[in-house]
Amino acid sequence: MSRPHRNLVRSYEQDLRLFGSPLSKAGLALMLVTLLVLPTVVRDDFWLSVLIYSGVTAIGAIGLNLLTGYCGQISLGHAFFIGAGAYAAAVVGGDLGLPLPVWLLVSAAVGAVLGGLIGPFTLRLRGHYLAIVTLGLIFIGEHLWRNLRDVTGGNNGTSVGAQPTIGPVDLGALELAGENYSRNQGYFWLVWALVAIIALLAKNLVRTRPGRALRAVRDHDQAAEVIGVRAGRYKIGAFVVSSAIAAMAGALFGSYQQHVSPDDWTLLLSIQYIAIIIVGGLGTIFGSILGAVFVGALPALIDQYSSAIPGVATEAGGDGFISVFALNQAIFGLLIVLFLVFEPRGLAGIWFRVKAYFKAWPFSY
Amino acid sequence: MTTFLTNVFAGLALGSTYALVALGFVVIYKSTGVINFAQGGLLALGAYLGYTFADNLAIAFGFAILLACAAAALVGASVERLVLRRMVGQPPFAVIMITIGLLFVIEPLITAIWGFDNLPLTNPWNIRTVEAGGLVFGVRDLWTIGITAAVVVAFFLFFRYTRMGLAMRATAFDPEAALAQGISARRVYATSWAIAAALAALAGITLAAGPGGLSPSISFIALAAFPAMILGGLDSPAGAVLGGVIIGLAEALTRGYQDQLFSWAGANVSLIVPYLLMIVILLIRPYGLLGTKDVRRI
């Protein structure tokens, strides 16, 4: 044979490429083009806003997945860091009026510092114990948000003036080649570009030395120590990185929504993040994104179609056994349950299965 | 002094409720190794079932409680039947998520059936009081404490005289190895879900029998019981009771002395005191007061 087989890898460098095979290169290109073009095709503000929130959540979920999926530390306190990031953005981007790169990075730094303070708890606590201690963060955080009025605006919340501006470019009112783009379109590009960047950074992290160490700590922390991985350092490191990313998500959330209040950072938000990374698949970056879109967009989809179900009341106090709104919630819960019964490894599990199937092809066994 | 005793009593009553809820968490943790996020949903469901029996069907309150517990247990066991039996040997995370999913399902179903309005649960306790030694005790509070004590005793007898406790721990630790010993994971799961749901119903009804009546937000109490469960040790029924009482007392006493001692820290410090206490205790004892340590040697 004159031509090397398409799967033949000739150097380690080649082997280490993220998008090595022609197929995955094509996949990448397709994804990028989709992200670029989508907002000009789907101009509907509803779907754009759903996708913007999903993108923000995807960023936060990547952070949580690094901590929980990769390093094995369960945290129910994610919402706390998200909130902290939003308030940081309100101060730096809003009150001080600094541009996007600054408020985004300062938020990340605030998240990192808070994560660094909380991180040492992981050294002593395991599994669910850690989960519940981090749950305490939510309540302690809520107390802080309600009482640190100067920063958070107290119960009222605070408006977030952090603008999506980079130098002369204002993504909130983009004008390109004589064409005007809406705030939602601009935010879509901003948020999803950040999703791509953060996903890439996270992917790099997990495929190199520190990422392997995180997973080693998750699988067997004692053995990891014995072969030279300082488990404690990585646990704290994971907390720092994860909270920094969470804070960035919070900053984006605040900037898009323009107003945040203590009611935004509840336990339910943390639980939603847990749901996302489990549904998406623990320990996969791509899964975090899939999970965020799934959990973020599924209710919207259900919403579109459930009113067609007979026996359902479509307005408050209408006739029917169950209101369409309650039904949406129930369907959402039910889908999650069914989905995990079918595929406990999450969306990423389906993906691996498909891949495994095609690898084995044409031998079905 | 009376204020102090009143606060202590309030703490005990609150702690008993926490203990009941925490016991429900512990039972499920003991057999599946996961925290059951649906516990609050089960609690609300149990309370509403109690309402239906006591008010819609006009069954005597005591029987209504028993019926509600039985009905809730049935619901719990069906959860196993429909969902959990398929999850033997699957990653615990998937099971956690399923409990979250269940929570999302239960709540809208409750509102679909019983609506959103606050429902008064007819009951003989309510705001009645008895007086003893210069102190006034709420009848419902006394009953809550009494019921909790009875449940705790029943619990220990159950685990003492059946092999369920051991089977639960074995199943949680290694479901496959437990199966190999002839322990039916299905039976274990079904039993623990049934017990947890019945406990939740009991807690729900004692709560709803107060002046606040019954509304879907009753499920929030489950969150408040987290610190109690973890403080005592996730897999220890005795720990759940101990944790419940400690947290209840801590909360009630900080609340009682908020003005004198804690006004500098902002309003409602009492609500985060359980968490702070929990964190401090866990730093000293990472597995709670009575929890089992993870064992892994190389």
Added chain:
Amino acid sequence: MERVTPLLEVRDLTLRFGGVTALNGVGFTVGRGELFAVIGPNGAGKTSIFNCLNGVYRPQRGTITLDGRRVNGRAPAAIAGMGVARTFQNLGLFEQLTLIENLMLGRHHLMRTGMLAGMAWWGRAKREEVDHRAACEEIVELLELEPYRRTPAGLLPYGVAKRAELGRALAMSPTLLLLDEPVAGMNVEETEDMARYLIEVRRELDLAMILVEHDTRLVMDLADRVLALDFGTPIATGSPEEIQRDPKVVEAYLGGAA
């Protein structure tokens, strides 16, 4: 015997867990390039010695020195950095990582990429990945692990997993290699393979080994010297032949099988 300082010197090691005395005044030395074996009944304390050497257990008494540097008192990761590598009795592979990732983890302490550099990829992270990957590939080749590179360690057949553990330990470029029952659960053929690898490793790499193994034939065939333990107490040290004939060892350990 020439008088050079031994590579490893263990003195008077005593380790207790509550009422159980796992080690009781254990002392021995291991020379450079030596293959030293430790045998003893189940629960004699063999693994515990390793755990002390690794810093996982803190002995109540005794000293351990490697190359003149004190070992005990340091954290496990620091000791790993000093060149002590180990395989585990109950398989200590990271199950969800692929075999090659497990090997790369062996080189963790030789690499420097931090979290930020890792995220950036271009530059140090990439260079290190490529370089150390090359080192791991040599081990893959040496141990004939090629077909399993990308298999998650948890799915490896038991025999291969044992070999992979050896590979990970070798990837650490150790000066002292601790082997805890490397052929337990293997059939004769696989045991022979493992023996072959151990011999090759000895020949090609300059390192000392401590071998704990219940397969007495392997121990007797490969070891330079043997220490026999019983209930945490040393009962004999000597050449394999001497040990095999020692009545105390036969009584406590070998039984009629000798």
Added chain:
Amino acid sequence: GAGEDDDGGGGSAGAPGNTAGFDGKTIKLGVLTPLSGTVAVIGQPLTAGNEVWFEALNAEGGVAGKYPVELVQEDTQYKTDIAVQKYNKVKGDVVAFTQVLGTAPTLAVLPQLRTDKILAAPASLDALWVREENLLPVGGPYQVQAINAMEYYFNDGGGTTSDRICTMIQDDVYGEAGQQGIDFAAEKYGFTVTNTQKFKVGTENYAGQIGALAGASCQVVFLVATPSDAAKIWGTAAQARFAPQWFGQSPSYTGALAKSAVAPYMQQSVLIVSEGTEWGDSSVSGMTQMVADAEEYAADQEPDYYFAFGYNQARAMTAVLEKAVELGDLSREGILRASREVGTVTFDGLTGDYRYGAPEDRNPPRSSTIFGVDPSKPFGLKKVKYNFSSDAAKEFEFKKADL
């Protein structure tokens, strides 16, 4: 970009032109409210109030007798992000929002209301809303209720400014509004607030707070809560045999309380400060009308404040729409303009008249009604002092909040 621009609408007279949410026949209005989840207990009756008003209106032909109104209801689950999504979902299909429920969701959509130039009626009595051009509040803000309660206490309740007056408030915006009113009254009437207890919604045990209030020998306690907490609070007080004069801010009460075990205690010690009149009061024309409408279009509807609030909201929105039709412009700008020009809207005694206009000139009602608990009444409340406004309340200034 997204969001079609409206094409301005017609001139200053004649039929309004088609625009987003108006196809020349039907006017569509948005409703953003929690219809599931725990706050649905408020969202449901409020929305029912909206519905009943508009159904009654449609039965007479609709706005200006010819344009029937249709509601587009969206469930926010009381979450800000969902509220924003749902806002985006329906904003292109409606001319205005006749209900946005909750302080946080309202604040979350407010920036977009401003950019999109859409009018929305917030479903809460926050003072924050008064000076917001894009919002159309109804009713006297909570501050007014609190001030009037004090007026009643000093004038009719036999109280003196040296009495020990305390507050017990929910730790959120709603609670703070009540507290502001009391603080303002304290300044005007010259008393000091002896003790303030805050609590979090859904607290299980109130023994601590009640103990503290009793310990401070409070003679008056102004309570800002929601019904299930209020029931627990009064229940605990009853058990502790602590019986000051309670004033409950209107949302603290619901009809079910008058049938509960706490009712006797409430009859004795609790007054509710609210607006309008008793449920079913035939001497007030607005009430007669509302009860008739409710019977016709929502037969199952229990007497409910929130229902009445939704009904009033819809009425205010209708007034604006009528004005817009009169001006011949149902576009977003047209509606905003109509909201400035609509003048004073009367609610026939259901709540005080509201003078709309430019945000700076708006004047919310300053009147309140004091109710006592009477289980024999349909909603369990009887008028104690009807529709009065204190001078202090009239002096209360609503400032533009920095939002």
Added chain:
Amino acid sequence: MTTVPVLSVNNLEVVYDDVVLVLRGLSLDVPDGAVVALLGANGAGKTTLLRAVTGLLVAHRGKITKGTVSVAGADLTGADPADVVRRGVAQVMEGRRIFAEMSVEDNLRAGGHSRRKAEYREDVTRVFDLFPVLAQRRRGTAGYLSGGEQQMLAIGRALMARPKLLLLDEPSLGLAPKLVEQVRDIVVQINGQGTSVLLVEQNAVMALSIASYGYVLEVGKVVRDGPAAELLDDEDIREFYLGSAADGADRTGRRSFAEVKSYRRKKRWSA
């Protein structure tokens, strides 16, 4: 013979994860009262076979796609593990799988789950007699036992069920030579008390020395079977499982590991 075999596996096929076919039409019998040895390289499917018998495949996303398993004549294909145990089948699982967080005694108690409570005392005494170390450590946490002690516990736990058929998955793994002998004696002893044994072992000498019959498994199929004595004499078997030189050396005249050839030999039957 006319007696029903205590275990009879017929043409069994097992698939993991819907894709990985591991057993490919495997048949095997364990006659009542016999000790049967099952040999085979790593990954041949021995453990999978045991899982298929006891119903533990469920925990591994595995399925029996063809064939039957019957215990004492009763069809137990795909039965619930608890049922299988109740019918007198106990298993020592690969990798010990003791309950590490529980005490030694609780582990044994769990092993006796299918027995009546009253019988516990007697059963546990028997196990403690066999493994005195366990008696010493009865209150200790099982997870802290040494590797070999854990193996003893695993065997003891299975014996607590007083099985009719005992499935042993590499029971000698990690045991000191003296204990290997002891385990062998124990197997003989409980077999003498009427328990049939299916013994999966890498230590083929030990296995064949007590078995009456043996099977050799390769990639999911039986490639060789016969009376134990016959297998012991088979050249290939000796070469690959017993470690004897092919050139007729006797059982003690083994090769030294120090002189192992550095090329791999090939088995004749699995080309």
